[in-house]
Amino acid sequence: MLPFIAWVGLIRTENALQLDKLEQAILNTKESFHVSLQGDVQWIQKTTSSWKVELTNIVVGEQKETDSYGNCIVYIEEETNLQIGNRIEVQGDLELFEQASNPGMYDQRAYYRAQNIRYYLWVERWKIVNDRVDFIYNKIYQFRCQLAEILEKVAQEKDIGIMQAVTLGEKSELDTDLKKLYQENGIAHILAVSGLHISCVGMLFYQLLRRITGSFKISGWISAGLVIGYVILTGSNVSAIRAGVMFVISLIANQKGKVYDMPSSLSTAVIVILLLYPLQLFQVGFLLSVTTVAGIAVIAPAIYGGEAHSKWWKGLVISCSIQYSSLPVLLWSFFSYPLYSMLLNALVLPFTSILLFSAGVGAVVGLCWMPAAVFLVGSGHFVLLYYRLLCERFVHIPGSVQLIGRASWWQIVVYLAILLSAVIYLEKKANKKRRNVYGIIKPEKKVNSKKEIVVGMELILLLVIGLLVLKPIHLNELSITVLDVGQGDCSFISFPDGTTMLIDGGSTTENNVGTYRMKPFLYSQGIRELDYVVLTHPDSDHMNGVLELLETNSIVIKSLLLPNVDGMEQSYQAILSFCETVIWMEKGMKWESGDVVLCCLHPTRGFQSEDSNDCSVVLQLQYGMFSMLFMGDLGAEEEKKLTGLQDTTVLKAGHHGSKNSTSEEFLEKITPDHVILSYGENNSYGHPHEETIQRLEQQSCSIWHTPEQGAIQIRVKQDRYYIYAYKNTR
Numbered sequence: 160m161l162p163f164i165a166w167v168g169l170i171r172t173e174n175a176l177q178l179d180k181l182e183q184a185i186l187n188t189k190e191s192f193h194v195s196l197q198g199d200v201q202w203i204q205k206t207t208s209s210w211k212v213e214l215t216n217i218v219v220g221e222q223k224e225t226d227s228y229g230n231c232i233v234y235i236e237e238e239t240n241l242q243i244g245n246r247i248e249v250q251g252d253l254e255l256f257e258q259a260s261n262p263g264m265y266d267q268r269a270y271y272r273a274q275n276i277r278y279y280l281w282v283e284r285w286k287i288v289n290d291r292v293d294f295i296y297n298k299i300y301q302f303r304c305q306l307a308e309i310l311e312k313v314a315q316e317k318d319i320g321i322m323q324a325v326t327l328g329e330k331s332e333l334d335t336d337l338k339k340l341y342q343e344n345g346i347a348h349i350l351a352v353s354g355l356h357i358s359c360v361g362m363l364f365y366q367l368l369r370r371i372t373g374s375f376k377i378s379g380w381i382s383a384g385l386v387i388g389y390v391i392l393t394g395s396n397v398s399a400i401r402a403g404v405m406f407v408i409s410l411i412a413n414q415k416g417k418v419y420d421m422p423s424s425l426s427t428a429v430i431v432i433l434l435l436y437p438l439q440l441f442q443v444g445f446l447l448s449v450t451t452v453a454g455i456a457v458i459a460p461a462i463y464g465g466e467a468h469s470k471w472w473k474g475l476v477i478s479c480s481i482q483y484s485s486l487p488v489l490l491w492s493f494f495s496y497p498l499y500s501m502l503l504n505a506l507v508l509p510f511t512s513i514l515l516f517s518a519g520v521g522a523v524v525g526l527c528w529m530p531a532a533v534f535l536v537g538s539g540h541f542v543l544l545y546y547r548l549l550c551e552r553f554v555h556i557p558g559s560v561q562l563i564g565r566a567s568w569w570q571i572v573v574y575l576a577i578l579l580s581a582v583i584y585l586e587k588k589a590n591k592k593r594r595n596v597y598g599i600i601k602p603e604k605k606v607n608s609k610k611e612i613v614v615g616m617e618l619i620l621l622l623v624i625g626l627l628v629l630k631p632i633h634l635n636e637l638s639i640t641v642l643d644v645g646q647g648d649c650s651f652i653s654f655p656d657g658t659t660m661l662i663d664g665g666s667t668t669e670n671n672v673g674t675y676r677m678k679p680f681l682y683s684q685g686i687r688e689l690d691y692v693v694l695t696h697p698d699s700d701h702m703n704g705v706l707e708l709l710e711t712n713s714i715v716i717k718s719l720l721l722p723n724v725d726g727m728e729q730s731y732q733a734i735l736s737f738c739e740t741v742i743w744m745e746k747g748m749k750w751e752s753g754d755v756v757l758c759c760l761h762p763t764r765g766f767q768s769e770d771s772n773d774c775s776v777v778l779q780l781q782y783g784m785f786s787m788l789f790m791g792d793l794g795a796e797e798e799k800k801l802t803g804l805q806d807t808t809v810l811k812a813g814h815h816g817s818k819n820s821t822s823e824e825f826l827e828k829i830t831p832d833h834v835i836l837s838y839g840e841n842n843s844y845g846h847p848h849e850e851t852i853q854r855l856e857q858q859s860c861s862i863w864h865t866p867e868q869g870a871i872q873i874r875v876k877q878d879r880y881y882i883y884a885y886k887n888t889r
Contacts, residue, residue, distance in 0.1 A: 168430075172437040175275070179228050181219065182255060182277055189841075191252040194219055194280070197288060198231060200245045202394070203300060206331045209234040212241060213276065214249075229277030235285060243300050244293030249285040253278050260643040260869035260886060261676055263494065263565065263683030273438040273445075296391065303327055303392045309525035310518065313536045318543050321350065322518040322536065325511075328352040328393030337547070342493075343560055344550045345500025346507050349514075352393040353448060357402035359512050360519070361386045365410070379410040397432055397439050398448040404428035405452075421456035425449065443492040447485055454484030458578075461585035462618070472615060478504060479618040483578060483625065487571045490629050494682040495562045499553050506549060514542045564631040564685025574628050631685050633657050637755060637782050637875035641811060643865040643885075644676050645669035646839030646846070647700035650789060650811060651680070652780075654752040660691040662778065662789050664704040668839035673707030680870070681714065693720040693744070695776040695791030697730035709737040720744050722762050724774045744776050755782045760801050761793065772814060773797045779804075784878045787811065788829065795822040808880065809833045809873065810860075816847020823854050833861045833882055840866035 178186070185192045198214025205211075212235060217228040233249050241247070255278055259266035271277070307329055310322050320333035333350070341347040349355075364385045368378035383406075390403040405424045412419040429449055432439055439445040458480035463473070478501045489496065497503070517539030525532030553559055566574075638653040647666030653659055666672040681687070694702045708714045716738050721731055723743035728735070735741060745766075748759040761777035768774055775791025786805065790798075790813030798813070798820070810831035813820035815838040834855050838846040847864075855862050861882075863871045868884030875881075 175437050181228055185255050194253045195250045197248045200241055200243055209236045210239050229275050232279040233282050235282045242292045243297040244291050245287050246289035248288050249282045251280045251283045253280050261680045263679035273442045299392050306522040309522045313533045315540055318540050324350045326519040340550045344503055344553050345497030349511055351398055353398040354402040357406055359515050360389050361406045375414050379414050383407045383410055397445045401428045401448050404431050425452050446488045450485040450488055451481050454480035461582045475615050482622055486625050490563050494564055495560050498561050503553050510542045514539050562687050565683040566629040639873040641835050641871040643869050644672050646842045648837050654755050656753050658690045658752050661689050662693045663695055663701040665701045667700045673704035677704045678713050688715040691718050692716045696771050696774045706734050722774050722776045724762055725767055782875055785875045785880050794819050798825040804828045807831045811835050816851045818848035818850040821851055826858050831860050835863045835871050837865045
């Protein structure tokens with residue numbers, strides 16, 4: 160049976176990875192892809208500015224049947240009276256979700272694709288072409304809307320978002336700052352409908368029905384149906400599906416008089432989810448849900464060792480087991496570890512069921528008796544107030560969040576191999592303790608408290624060792640990454656001795672470029688403190704991201720390097736207040752790190768220009784036989800005046816490929832092997848200009864484009880170098 164399931168899973172994964180005809184058409188079209196399409200309404204969600212509607216059974220244009228297209232999200236900005244099951248026709252520009260183009264960046268396309276949602280559309284015109292209704296799903300959706308409306312009426316403004324998230328899986332009203340606070344403290348999992356929520360709701364139904372009916376069978380089947388309905392009501396996220404499947408299996412085991420085996424139940428849930436949504440295997444939500452339960456079901460029993468322990472010690476073991484199993488996923492996805500999260504979770508989790516009960520039952524009671532709803536939901540306010548106060552205290556403790564970075568795949572393999580070996584050893588040891596020489600199970604032996612304290616300290620120490628095993632290892636090599644920041648520039652250099660440098664950081668096309676593109680990359684490298692930051696000139700597309708990160712206290716800059724041009728200081732005023740050490744760069748200045756030499760070729764002392772682009776700092780990097788030029792936005796006229804040029808391995812082209820930079824004369828002087836162009840797709844400036852591309856093609860050099868290929872990464876070891884595009888390696 161297992162080989163057959165594996166075979167089916169591989170086929171479904173292969174099909175899920177393939178591009179459908181619509182995706183191929185969108186990728187092959189440089190202009191906007193305007194379509195008229197029809198689809199059945201599968202789910203509806205209210206966002207802050209529009210209605211988010213998921214369509215399935217897509218038919219494009221004049222076709223009469225669907226052509227195996229994925230689902231589509233459409234955004235309708237006006238009020239709608241849509242119901243689940245309606246078939247609608249919409250018109251607008253069909254687009255693909257944004258793909259991660261830098262290391263550490265959130266991959267929106269992969270997230271939606273794992274749910275079989277492949278494209279989105281902002282609706283220009285729409286109409287209902289068939290008003291049929293899916294009765295069950297629509298009733299569940301309407302019930303969800305009613306509960307959300309009651310919570311909006313009776314809950315305090317700051318509590319609405321959390322209560323809707325906890326009970327209904329609705330996160331559109333969730334306060335961004337509060338969500339960030341929960342994430343930093345490692346308790347954001349309470350905002351997702353998961354095993355704890357399903358267990359609370361399911362057992363409430365089951366026990367209540369047992370008292371009413373007195374029948375295991377009737378109460379079990381009704382409870383299973385209600386739990387499945389609750390999973391649908393909360394949006395059918397993978398954590399809820401996993402918990403729902405496991406709860407139903409536990410009911411079946413109970414009715415059959417069998418012992419419930421959690422590892423087997425988890426395996427069944429994993430198979431069900433991956434057969435439905437095979438690409439969930441690569442999603443953090445699925446992996447965290449599975450590894451968390453695996454820690455409880457597999458690692459914790461092995462640590463217990465067949466002995467009787469106190470409740471506090473069992474709680475510590477469960478917390479540590481969850482951390483051991485989920486640590487690689489946490490660090491791969493979020494790059495940091497909340498140091499006190501175990502203690503905070505111990506203080507938070509006992510009150511989660513109270514919060515769920517007050518918000519959930521309060522909303523249901525509010526359907527017929529609003530004063531009671533006010534009282535019940537109001538009691539949940541004090542739980543949220545307690546959570547907020549705890550988080551605000553913990554986040555200000557020194558070292559509360561440890562930035563680790565993203566480990567290499569081989570480090571994760573080593574960590575998992577050690578963990579698996581330890582679990583097998585402990586399980587064998589525990590089995591010997593459980594049975595006597597005749598194979599008969601012995602009574603559990605009570606462990607004294609002193610031993611529990613010692614072992615507890617050892618468990619925490621092992622967690623620290625796990626963090627060290629997964630901490631990225633700095634390789635003795637030169638590493639250069641030119642990030643994709645849209646219409647802007649940002650290059651990062653990691654020197655062989657561990658010194659770090661950022662050259663520019665800004666964009667005019669990407670909102671919050673610091674938060675969503677630069678910060679994830681730096682944190683994935685385990686870097687919050689930069690040794691040097693060079694701002695080649697004061698244009699916003701070269702510095703607004705750096706300023707954003709400084710204003711949000713996301714990075715620390717040891718030394719800021721700026722062009723030594725008269726009258727330039729005023730242009731950098733906003734950023735100077737954040738940096739104690741400022742070095743004004745001019746031609747002839749040289750910086751060495753081991754065998755790496757970085758020379759400033761421009762501007763010359765006393766240089767003046769009305770064009771800020773021509774004030775750009777130009778840097779030449781040399782490491783053995785490898786060399787690279789960083790041109791800022793320098794124009795062709797100033798290129799002619801540069802001296803000390805030599806044959807160049809890689810050219811970071813000036814001014815995003817403008818026709819007024821990277822002249823033919825300049826290219827003949829440096830004869831680059833590779834040229835990197837950083838610009839925004841379909842930008843209003845027309846970068847890179849056709850003339851520039853033609854000049855580069857005449858040089859027979861390799862041309863790298865950040866919008867198409869993502870971040871361009873270069874690794875240099877002695878006299879060998881490797882250059883590759885991030886999108887091509889994923």
